[in-house]
Amino acid sequence: MWLCLEGLSVTGPLKDMDFSVQEGGGPRILHQFKLEPPAVSFRTSGEKAGIIDIEPRTGILYINGSLDWETQQVHKLQVESLDESGKTVKGPYTVTINVEDINDNPPEFNQTKYYGVVRQNSRPGKPFMYVHATDRDNPATLHAQLSYSILHHFPNPYDEMLFQIDNATGAISPSSYYLDPQKQDTFILVVSVKDMAGTTTNAFTSSVDVIITVKESLWKAPPIIYIKENSTQVHPVNISKVQSNEPGVIYGIFEKENLPRLPFSISENGDIYVTQPLDREERDNYTFFVVSKDNTGELVDKPLQIQVIVEDINDNPPVCQQDLTVIEVQENEKGGSNIGTVFATDMDKKDTLNSRLHFQIQSQEPEFPSDNLFYIQQDTGTLQLAGRSLSKRDSAKYFLKVLVTDPQFETICNVEVHVIDINDEIPIFKNSDYGSVTLAEDIPIGSVVLEIEATDGDEPATGSSLIIYQVKEGDPNNTFTIETDSETNRGFIRINKALDFETMSVYNLVINATNPEPLVEGVEYNSSSLTKLKVSVTNVEEPPAFQKPVYKTEVSEDIPVNTLVMTVEAYDPEGDSVRYSLEGDVRKWLRIDSATGQVYTASPLDRETEETYSVEVVASELSKVFLILHLSDVNDNYPQIATDYPTFFCYPVSGGERALIQATDADEQFFYSKFTFSLADEMNARNNWEISKFNATHAYLSLKHGNFEEKAYDVPIILNDNGKPPLENKVNLKVSICKCSSENSCFIEIDRQHSWPTTGQAIGILLGVLIIIGNCAVGVGQHRVEEQRGNWGGIRKLADKE
Template sequence: MFKLCGFQFLLVIQWAMCQNLGDLSLAGPLKDMNFSIPEGAGVRPIYQFISETPVIFRATGEKDGIIDIVPKTGMLYLNGSLDRETKAVHRLQVECLDENGDVVKGPYSVTIYVEDINDNPPKFDQTTYTGVVRQNSRAGKPFMYVHATDPDDPTTPHAQLTYSILHHFPNPYSDMLFQIDSTTGAISPSRTGSFYLDPQKQNTFTLVVAVKDMAGMTTNAFTSSTDVIINVKESLWKAPPTIYIQENSTETHPVNISQVHSNEADVIYELFEKEGLARFPFSIDRNGVIYVTEPLDREKKDSYLFYAVTKDSVGELVDKPLQIKVIVKDINDNPPVCENALTVFEVQENEGGGSTIGTLHATDMDEKDTLNSRLKFSIESQVPAVPSSNMFIVQQDTGTLQLMSSSLNKQTAANYSLKVMVTDADFQTICEVQVHVIDINDQIPIFEKSDYHNVTVAESIPVGTVILEIQATDTDEPDTGSSHIIYQVEEGDPNHKFIIETDPETNRGFVKINKALDFETDKVHNLVINATNPEPLVSGVQYNASSRTLFKVFVTNMDEPPTFQQPVYTANVSEDIPVNTLIVKAEAYDPEGDTVRYSLEGDVKKWLKIDSSTGNIYTASALDREYKELYKVDIVATETKNAAQRSKIPLILHLKDVNDNPPQLVTDYPTFFCYPVRGGEKALIQATDVDGHVYVPRITFSLGDDMETKKNWEISKVNGTYAHLSPKHGNFEEKVYIVPVIIKDSGNPSLENKVNLEVNVCQCSSEKSCYIKLQHENSKPSVGQAIGILLGVLLVIGAIIGGVFFHMKYKQKNEKKSQQKDAKDQTECVELNQ
């Protein structure tokens, strides 16, 4: 039973002799006990059982040749190293025997739990892994896993494993193309990999993947590695080529027209369109097959553009949307359509053979520039068929109608009805055409008067007013171009101030004002009017004096307001120009020649003044762009003889900036540091500059040039308007410090401003804001303070006594007056009653 070697036995005995048997953690009476002992570490004592009477201790059970007990001393010990991975728990029984070997105490249960130490490195399940990833696969979506195990206790960090990628061969980009989940070992494309992976450029990658135990949190962790070979395949997620579908298909719908494939399995396919169609005639099934769900009509819609998308189980997009384009192919399913139910042409009876009468228009809704929409024209019938049945011909491809000969005679036939057949490859349509034979224009218009004499109008007459009615007649066929009359001013109106409109039923002309008249420019207009027809006259007939008339328009004068030379005046000036600088010269004239005087309106800042005689405008006081960058006033011109006649136009002053304002410190918020100052604190300060700057103001911050300030504080720039103020140490008292700060703008020349910034070092509340600390109750005033307090108290007491005295005197005086008034009132009442 006692099998220790001599050296080991001596160690255990030495340990036992050196122990204080009263130390219950290392020695004690025999009883049920549990021990937790770290694995490894070799020979060592565990516990010493003590008995009051001489006995022999015996241990049985799961000793496994490693655990035993010294019979005479009760020393439980290890004679080798425990291994948790071999056996995690050892259960023993310990008992006491007398000299005869009889059990006098026990047995008691002794359980030894083996505590884990990190003594096993993790190992991958495979020496080499192989995986496949598709081009354009979703970033973060795993396409393979690596797995390692660690025999250490899984409830401790010893077996908590962390994965990482050590190397990436090749690595053509600055960022890795792959990433690994440190916990699960899932390998997926990174954002860069999702975008750049391309089997045409690189189809194989080798990753060196490492695994660490201890959750990767210590340098003493064990590490293993493995190679992961990744093959890159082309993306399955590709847009199909343009899909062509023949319209009005008679197939049973839905019809399979294409298919898309995602790089990932178990995705949900969907279609969406942006056009907001009332009916969307396409669908997609769970396998990515795209269908057209009903026959399409090219004439309603000739193409469709929509997108295929894939989603995962929670509705997130898996792949980038694919654009699907569908073209609807035309068939000849529409007949020609006449543009008008009845097309009417006019032709003069003297037209020659081959003359074009007009063009018949028809349309076909089938696809343009194809045989399905190609139209051909032919004449089917002519009524009446006099003097022949083929008086007209139509050009087959254009529909242009022409005369075959010059045999038209209105007395023979005034109208012809034609039926024109229009055909495409499969359909035909009849279009109705009427040809009216009209009289030739062999009569000229004749005025009823050769002279309408004089018309007098004021120059202020409104545009559009009728000033005269004129009349000419034409004996050609009524309601034709041969008899309709057009009146025009032939002479005397180079500026087109008059216009003549014709009543189409009576041919009466109305002379109207077309533009404003001006007495000062033209006092009299001598007008010559001619009358013509839209249709040209026949050969040998010409317009003559009978088709002309004349009259005079006398314009009377009206008093008009002054007129400015310009509709608006503008000036660009620097805000620092001297007072009395000439800015603008305003000019106005009076049409009647009256003298004009000038004034200003709306000059709220009194920045300007105007010379009433010349219109010269000068600065009257200093300008300020920061108040108003765009300053607007009105220039007024008034007749000296009639003040009611006045005109007004705007003057817009654009003020250009100069650097005339130093920057200012923004004090909208307090500057403070919490007491005690610990170091590293920063207070944000801001400066502004009201001057105009390109983009943003550039303000520099610096501290005042004194040793105390620079010893305690430092300032650092944040941007063009902000800086940080920081304490240099923590030895600050609770008080307000005055910190001189110099702020300087970027103007040319630059301006600077020295500001005394109040910085409060104070106790802070839990919300990190200052509060004022009350004075301690046990603090005592100084002698000077005590005298001041005493004098203050005496003055207050004296003021109170004086106030009481004056109040009593005032009250007595008022009571006396009140008594006298009451007596007087009583006397008056008595007199009234009597």
């Protein structure tokens, strides 16, 4: 045990002892050893440091001065007792004095002043210098645990300090990216260190000045780098260089976009290279980042963004936009008119001389009636007639070769000029009146009604001769449409919308024929381009149509007879009145008003018989639609006891046995989700029986005593289904008290004093017993069952005898 004494308070026999004594404190008594005869005195030896001793006669062990932990942490002494002749009686025993440290040394910095250098844009939190202090007190205690902090920051141009110090390691680092030698290049920090881990106000504190010089950052992004495309230099080619503020960093590149391959690299010295020739037409600029990391993979500086612009050279020839440019010119086009444009492109940089194109007609075929019928604007490629109109009689086509050049390359574009006949002939109908046709109103949409034809004297297969047929009058609802066969110019009149005799029975159509190309000046369409057709529509009897594909509704099963359920509506396209009837009303629950379609209940509904009731409504014996009633439940069925199995107890009873009984209800579960069981106050029921809840649908019936005879009992039970409103029912549950066999079944004993039963009677008895056996586990529960093996044998012998 460790003892620490101030003054004499403990005495005892001489033995090994340990003491714990705080350093300093001056003289003190540690212990008094008792003299045991024949001993008359004590003697000490060992590490006494000149101040630890024992009073020989009294045995008082004391310290006459102050101990110092920093000088010696443990003193070991030997103490022995002596007799009158100076011989050892007991001992020597070891006395160990452990010196406890007190906080009596302030921390000391290992330098009187510190100097540090930090670069602009150095990463916040990355140390650039350290301060270090020591404390002579015990390092295993708070006395020597040091905590660093920054007391002052000169100057301090911002609300927050620009530097921070790790309170445990003394590491000094920037706290932001605000350092700028152009604004302030020197700072003085007053750094404080406290012992006691800085947790108490009476800790020793020392401070030191730290002079920090801010130097310009070496870590700078180079200006935009320009590289000419398709360089023939040997790659890789050095294009720039970066340098970190910290020595020995590892440089790396990562891309801003997910390119298949970045054609740039960086060396261990920070030299940036392009690794292959670049193609401006593939990509005209690149943006990527350069990073510097230490050997642990941690970022040293902020990533630098590098931007590369790929400069264009003239390395792409002009390209014709079409292999053959086809231009159509009408015969009457005036000289000087723009007739089309030859388009060409150059993949070199837009709006530079490298992509500037010139156009020139190199040849014309045929050169008739002259060799300079066309002119092309050299900068736009716009093709014009040089001075006169073209004539199809001279040539139907002209072939031009257009030379397209940029400052270095040239390309030939082929042009074909078609001379188009002018539209100076109008279409003329073969028949000015196509008479009349009669159509049934149910003719399918798309059916061809009639074929018509007009002729045009202009050049075939051109916009001047193609005929477009249209119904000009007599068809306000676009019931008809006319398609043109472009090869024969015949027109086919088709049904575009369904005919309706009741809406319109006769159409007097006026049809015109026109060309897609405009007529030349002075030529007009006239009556020769018009024809007539009369269309008569005949009536077809149509069945009535219901307004809904199916009629559904939900009604309560207890609605009164003659209640209106819904109204079914159908309309007759002919305008005739509709008569309604029902089919499939097998339960005779409904009736319908034949004139109005109103459906009423004809007899009481019952959800428990049929929850969804479906019948068909017939309109005028032609159309049918389903009518579906969903019957919602009402609480109209009284709860009952389930009769799936008999309830019995094995005789004799001892009291306390119980059997599980179940309540059922034909209504939806909503009305009987929780039954209430109780005993009626009759037939002495409450003195003999007891009911306790098992769950929402089951309860236990228990015997309250053991004085029951071997017979059947009627137990009056009141059931409540907790519906809204609830229904209550009193039932008499048949409970048998009977002897049981070893198979836990109720046993019926034969009376041998009377005549033997017939074989049929014996089998009937046996079947009755077997029915009871099938449910014995539910009825018996935990009750005692007697063995009745002999009686079973009697029944079997009786059957065999008969």
